[in-house]
Amino acid sequence: MLPSRHRLVPEIQGLRAVAVLAVLIYHIWPKILPGGYVGVDVFFVISGYLITGSLFKEFDGTGRIGIAGFYARRARRLLPAATLVSLAVAASIPLFPRAQWTDIANSLLASALYGQNWFLAAQAVDYLADDAKGPMNHFWSLSVEEQYYIVWPLILLPILHLTRRTRLSRKAAFGWFVGLIGLGSLAYSAWLTPLDPGEAYFATTTRAWELALGGALAVLPVGQALSQRTRVVLGLAGLGAIVAACLAYSDQTSFPGYAALLPTLGAAAVILSCGARSSWSAGWVLNSRPFQYIGDLSYSLYLWHWPLIVLYGAVTARAIGLRSGIALVLAAVALAHLSKRFVEDPFRSTRSSAPRTLMAGVGAIALLVMVGLGYMAWTSGNPDTIVARALPRGAIAMRDPSYDWSREDLTRVVPQPAMARQDVPSAYARKCHQNQGRSEVLSCDYGDPNSRLKIVMLGDSHATHWFPTFEEIARRHPIYFRGVAKSACLFSLEPIYNEALKRSYTECATWSQNVIEWLAREKPDVVLISQSPGYPLDTLEGMSAAWARLLAMKLNVQAVISTPWMPFEPSKCFMASTNWAKDCVADRSVAFKLDLTRAAAERVQVPTLDFSDHFCRPTDCPTVIGGASYTAIGIT
Template identity: 35%
Template sequence: MQGLRAVAVALVLVYHVDHDLLPGGYVGVDVFFVISGFLITSLLLREARTEGRVSLGQFYIRRIRRILPAASVVLASTGLAAFWLLPEPRLAETAKELAASALYVENLFLADQSVDYLAAESAASPVQHFWSLAVEEQFYLLWPLLFVAWAAGGPLWGRRRAILAVTAGVLVVSLGFSAVLTASDAESAYFLPQTRMWELAAGGVLAVAAARITWPAAARWVLGWAGLAAIGYAALNYNDQTPFPGLAALVPVAGAAAVIAAGQNGGRWSTYGLLASRPARFGGDISYALYLWHWPVIVFALVLTGSSELEPLYAGLAVVVSVLLAWATKVAVEDPVRRWGLLRSGRHAASFAVAAAVVVGLIGAGQMARYEWLQNVEFDPVQHVGPAALGTSEPAGSGDAQLYPSPVAAGDDLPDVWSECQADPGATKLQSCVYGPDDADTTVALTGDSHAAQWAPALRKIAEERGWQLHVYAKSSCSFTLTTMERNGNDYGKCTEWNEALLDELTGEVEPDILFTTSSANNKAASAATQSEGAVDIAAGMNRLWGPLEDAGTEVVAIRDNPRMATRLPECVSLHSDDLSKCEKPAEEAFSNEDPQLIAAEHDSDVEVVDLTDQFCTGATCLPVIGNVMVYRDSHHITATYSEMLAPELEQAAQNALGGL
């Protein structure tokens, strides 16, 4: 079993160091799940048969002794290292994930984040890999109860076939749920316990059935090598685009089960000889600690090298450091706990668990306190002049002035519409924010995706000053077009439904005097083979919407999409506050995709086009900071602060559209 553990952790380690080497190496986690389910179920079966009962207290004491000491050391060490090594904007998220990991709910936190549009550019935290431990511990809140009931049952329930039927039922139901949810929401399905428990249950079913099955040596030989081949096939041929877990996970799970079923014999040249070798046993011995340490080492290495992936030299160093830390943890933490009989009583185990959670919680609280302190920058109209600095010798602003919002706060500098009326991708029913009086002389509407929503602060300021009424309609990843969009590789039909309903409302009930519209130039058309073709298709769909609006008396104003900068721009600004040129981007790269709004406007001369490129870029360079104001909250959404500062530009466009009103 130790050799199979070594295989599992090696797959995960290589995958995280270099995806290209083993694009499906993440299946190592699935191998771990099967091993864990097999071993734990074997222990529960043995206890039920020899003692006639199963002690839940002793079960959880054993789990604490096995899991918690090493995990607590790694969590605490990683949390402390994050103070000095992570970019400051990451501190809050890391603090939350430290707490989630210490409480073994990290998988639920990540599942929630996977559907959070605002978290799309969040960097992986150094404790993100604790999700798999959380899945296991959540599984073991339920699994032992089956064996408690089985051991306490009557003659009929107490038969082995009864517990086999129940555990197999858990496997089938969870596998079915996994297949369904993976097809509809793969991001969440990856982390949820109900989509993963069948993998642990597979090991459990094998443990229940194995006692009654005697495999001949030839069959063991075949099972062993076929199992390793299945695991290797998944590791080499799966990738980040493979719908997972779902039915695809059957291959590595079945492979792991086959290797376990092959057992310790199988004749000459069996897999047992390979998996029982000294290097394999060593890898298995440190596999748990190596899994715990490898990810924070990689994350910190990426931060220190300032790269998105590790070069071969640094990748090798990360592996060596991870192995040394894992070995030291085994020798200094895991072995003493096992050898000296520590944490054997319920009181001691519970006390340690509480103390460990408190320590990690305090470290996380310290990170959060630092994050809150760094956020505390007051707006100063003398220093924070924003676009007023363009055209001066220092367009970014004074080097000794604090930025507003601060880099750590930029991600939260959002327009109110995000929390009030931004429609999720699955929504088809119209929802909107309405600002201003019902008897306003002028009505303005804003439509599009999140790149439209970011202009709400500017338009709201204009509406308040002029007494206009503003209607905001925004739907994530949904351009204002009748062309079918693509989202996450699938047709985004709900976007089309939304826009059709929106057209009816705008030409019927609302009838705005002006419609401002924009969307990300990176959005894709479902039917197009290339991004350029897609831009033309999206533009044609925009024209089909603009025409009826213009016929109804609405003046259409199209805003050119803003530049797209480096990923996680606030982190770059935080790390390079003394040399912001490292966070700049050539305009040619920042506007690499054709903008459908501009293409559509070429076919409609009545549309007013607003091109604010000169408010983001000087010459051929686009800036991350202008006039001591953070322009972006991520790589492509502008801060609410900078949006509001560009209100005069949009007001001029509105005046032009209405003939100088």
């Protein structure tokens, strides 16, 4: 069943084409193939099969595994094209809005060190993470595979050597080993996916079972005794499973978890079908010249297609249509062809020694790290250009009848647009803002705990927007302020549906109950509640019930109307616009949606604190007020 290390199996080359085409179509026309992202899972199974087979065959033939030689072969295969694409992305950074430069540089660093998947996993669980698509994001899957390439032979070698001292056969020992890792990883993936889909999607630990599945196919004699008819059925069923996942799955599917079994088992079935001799077999499609050609280009095509898509969106600010999509596909194929011919193939066939190859690989990684660090240093800029020399008036300027916000000088605002995403409340650095996966009550405390006036503000991230105001007040006045907030969480006794988690947000309801019990113990003088206006109307009942519980405890509850919700990201609007005073101003009716906080306050009859006129005029809401850009506006 194992192929020779140097002989390509046509069906597997064709399967690579299926995988990369699924990803390509999904990224360009997601409505056509809403589950095309499963192509990455197909790649994982293929990689596990080929790499494990190569290692096991070497050990079977020589009794050893040359770790340095293995790493050198991987470096020659992967690093040249990846380095070329990374440098191309680095060269294109000035074409992106300046506000994204730091993020792209960080992503470039993470990709160079093959930690992009963990970088994105951290962003996925961070409520402040930018939802913009970075040109290096697709390196997450390459990072997973590279981590596998590094660790797998180091684990496999002692397992195989152990069989020399026992009666257990090498295949049996490896089977038990792969089974334990695979089942453990699958169980962890199934457990984590509904709880934290962002981390589950990118984590190596939730994907290891897919690579282990391919490894098991390479070593265990699963397909050796299969009849020709069985191979034909397996091949067709496997392709059908992959296509079904591409069509039936979507961004709303809880993935990976158990859902990843459909495309991965489909890929495994296709691999088991290799060698079927029938005009009705999957090989009839997979072995065709178009699929073989795309399979040969699959690695470079995967590398090039995503940066092109992201760059197109950044430069044109347009959605991809039929013509532009076809043009992007042709451009990606052309670059992949050139990359394969002039970069991949020459480096793969080089006869350099393993030490020299590894040194060159380290040099390539070091080059990319230096480029990333250089961009980060450049975008950091001079501190004097990041903030104004004098403190801005901020929202208090709106009290001045003669104030004209349209005459604001963007070169002097605080913070500068390129640094706006770094201007966040200290609650995030202090990690006292609860994330989506936890339900414990965390509090951000400011001021003297012995002060006579104790204030608590609770809510979601929109409540956290107010924390810096009270942090400053607590410095100047004898109050003790405690901020209690949880990401995307409505203070309510009823669970809400969370789009990111793709399920009922039970952690939020549990947190709300914990907050009520915490307030019963703390007994603050004032409880302020501020929430995002973006929750559905049917959450009003549960929200009002939670507020009523506080009133029943004789607490002084007051509602604080949320800060404006801009329909665009101000910093990016500044960077893209030539007339910010016209383009970067939101209609007031849009910035202040139907506010459930106000509705709940009216229902349970508590006072409302509304500072909207400090942020907006009667009809619109500017993004710069009193020398402060929107993310820095305060009312102190």
